[in-house]
Amino acid sequence: MLDAIFPAFLVAAALVLASVMSSALAYRFGAPLLLVFLGVGLLAGEDGFGISYDDAESAYLIGSLALAIILFDSGFDTKLKSFRQAAAPAITLATLGVALTAGLVGVAAHYVLGLPWLEAFLLGAIVASTDAAAVFFLLRVGGITIRDHVRSTLEVESGSNDPMAIFLTLILLELILAGGNQKDLWQEIATGFAMQMGMGAITGIIGGYAIVAAANRIKLEGALYPIGVISSAICLFGLVGVMGGSGFLAVYVAGLVAGNSQITGHAGLRRFMEGLTWIAQIAMFLTLGLLATPSEFLDVAIPAIAIALGLTFICRPMAIWLCLLPFRYQRNETAFISWVGLRGAVSILLGIIPLAGGLENGQLLFNIAYIIVLTSLLLQGWTIRPMARWLGLIVPARIGPVExxxxxxxxxxxxxxxxxxxxxxxxxxxxxxxxxxxxxxxxxxxxxxxxxxxxxxxxxxxxxxxxxxxxxxxxxxxxxASPKRLSQDDAEFFGRFTLDPKKPLSLLVDAYDLQSVPERHLNNSIADFMVQRLGGTAEVGDRVACGEVDLVVRDVRADGEIAEVGLAVDQAQGQAQIPLFLSGEEIWRWVKEKTKRKLSPDR
Known part of the structure; x- marks a missing residue:
């Protein structure tokens, strides 16, 4: 037994080192880095170099611990301003959106794979949530600068939708294993959901403030503060889970509270969390890569890829569109949010639950979920930046590099x-x-x-x-900053004409004969009109439709006030025009126009 320690350390460290070194190639060729980590694990596994690892329970343990660290870091790095701006749509996506996606994928799985309805919906729940590690990496580390409220929506959604997917997976597995006692269990779903989510949110807030208070009052060596904070977060994760709540939601909320508070050693904690999160991601993806047996994928590859394509092009877009209808999102923004629905380690982790729970088709569901994740990372992970550029959502830099x-x-x-x-x-x-x-x-x-x-x-x-x-x-x-001159493409994005945001909106309406602007806004300034339409906050690059033109935020002062506005007369210029994803405002205008025509005496 003792002789096996050194080879084990050698292999484990070599796999981590291989993942780290391969990241250089991933950056160079634009590959999703998390796919590289997963690929290293698959290559080293049973069908590759022959490392045999089939302990589903230990893999779930490692994955859960890594995911708790990643979610705490995700919350810690999310600004409260961004959370407030995107809270309503993002939480809607994280709850109702996950349930809708799971239901639509379940219908597809039932007819494509011939699975019983409950097992089909179980597969839908397993792959319904987006992966926080993948989304945060691509949006932050990947250097994609998109409109602030779109990025905030994606980050908050990916950080908060795992608890819903976990709850659906566990309750559906319980229903399947219960057999004939399903009636009583269905009555417990509502209370179970309220308890898990409610307890997770409340204990997360309390735990976050407790972590901040302890860090600020207890004097420790500087290097011990980050260790104490992350240990406290993991304790919270375990405690809430034992109490029957959602530990994943609790650590995300606690991270959100701690990251937006005056906590001792904030900068050092941020650096420590960044390195620890990388270790957690590498460990999780390597473990899940080793657990899989790619030779078993061949039997279900075609139907699994078909479901993955249906999830990417039909199920998630439909769920996202329905959830965002009440909110002011443009077509291209809805399209991008639906596209950035990367599946990752969370779906593979949830795929382990039926396997460890002894479900007869557990291995089948795990293999299908694995293929769906690989398809998602290959298809979506490589195309996030081109898609954002094609949809006109990348915000050009207004200043040059800063040291x-x-x-x-x-x-x-x-x-x-x-x-x-x-x-x-x-x-x-x-x-x-x-x-x-x-x-x-x-x-x-x-x-x-x-x-x-x-x-x-x-x-x-x-x-x-x-x-x-x-x-x-x-x-x-x-x-x-070094000088940054506005290029031709940047001018098209920000608008070729500059407006004074303090001027009344009525002057703009009269100058361009904008017939569709409601009269109640005419007495407002251009800045007030834009802030109101943007939900209370404005960031550089935000666009507001004003009749037949677009108003673009060119600059924002430190207090959040709009300092400069651009006018884009040709709204379609430089952007792909998506024929789908009509916004709620567009649908309402269409209904009003149709109603007006029917009521017109000339008709």
């Missing part, structure tokens, strides 16, 4: 220590003054440090140290 480093301050300071490197042709190098609230304290030039007051004019490659409130960092980035 900035943030340093953590002890205690609960409301300021951060920021270090900028002065780059060539940046505004500060051209004589632009720093705001008085920036509080520059030190300049390092050619290895020599000096007070800012005695440094004179800033020079190229100077390092400027200053204390800044976090909400103002975006403004300083503009001063220290």
């Amino acid at each position: 900035r480093v943030g340093l953590d301050l002890p205690g609960r300071s409301h300021h951060e220590l920021i270090v900028y490197r002065v780059v060539n042709e940046s505004p500060v190098l051209q004589g632009e003054r720093l705001p008085r609230w920036a509080r520059p304290s030190l300049v390092v030039r050619d290895g020599r440090s000096m007070r800012y007051q005695y440094a004179g004019h800033l020079q190229k490659n100077d390092l400027v140290y200053m204390f800044v409130a976090p909400q103002y960092i975006r403004l300083l980035d503009r001063l220290f």
Whole structure:
């Protein structure tokens, strides 16, 4: 037994190292990195290099622990402003959207595979949720800059939809195994759902504030704070699960609370969580890769791929469209949200549950779920950026690269220590003054440090140290950024004409004869009209339809007020026109027009 320790360490470390090194190729060729991790596990498995691993229970244990860490990090990295902006549509997608997707996939599985109805719906529940690890990686690490409310919707949905899929999977498996006692179980579904989700949300909020309070009051060595925080999150995950609630929802909510609070060592905790999350993702995907036997996939490959294509092109788009109808999403935004429905480790993890639970068709469901995940990562993971560009959702950068480093301050300071490197042709190098609230304290030039007051004019490659409130960092980035000129494509995105956001909307309506703008908005300013239509917040790149033209947010001040608005006369220019996904507003206009024509005395 002792002799096997060293080979085990060697193999495990080699697999992790192979995954890390292969990430360089993934970046170069644009491959989904999580697919690479999964591929390394498959290659090392029974049908590859011959590593035999068939312990479903330990795989589920490893996957659950990794998923809890990933969800806590997802919540920790989600800004409260983004959550508030996208909470209603995202939570609708995470609950009703998952249930609708599971039902539609279940219908397809029943007719394609010939499965009994309950087992077909069980398969639908297994693959109904999007994978937080895959979505967060592609949207954040992958460097895809899309409209803020679309990105927020996807991030909140992917971070919060796992509990619903887990609940549906467990309750459907229980129904199948119960056999003739299904009637009583159906009556318990509603109370079980309320208990799991309600307890998960409430304990997540309480646990998040408890983690922050403990971190701020207990004095520890600096390196121990991140370990204490993540250990507390995992304790919360286990405690809520023992109590009968959703531990996955609890750790996500706790991360959301902790990440948006003044917690000691926030910057250090963020760096620690980033590395730990990578380890969790690699461990989870490698384990799930080793667990699979690809040679068993051949028997069900064709019907499984057919279901995967149906999920991608029919089931999820239909569920997303129905859920987003009450909200103000444009056609292309709905289309993109429906496309970014990547299946990943969560679906494979849920596929283990029927296998470990002794279901007769458990291996079949696991294999089908695995193929669906592989198809999703291959098809959608490679096309996220091209799809966003084709739909006109990528927001062009308004400033060039910035060389900035943030340093953590002890205690609960409301300021951060920021270090900028002065780059060539940046505004500060051209004589632009720093705001008085920036509080520059030190300049390092050619290895020599000096007070800012005695440094004179800033020079190229100077390092400027200053204390800044976090909400103002975006403004300083503009001063220290390299120049970025608006290209032809960028001008098309932001609109070729510039408007004063403080002007009344009525002036724009009269100038362009916009007949379809409601009269109640005419007395509002252009900025107020846009903020109202955007749900209370505006970000650079947001677009608002105003009759036959589009209003585009070109710039936003630090307090969230719209500073500059672009006018796009040709709404279709530069964007694909999706014939489907009519928005609720478009449907309502169509109904009003039809009704008006019928009631017209000339008809």
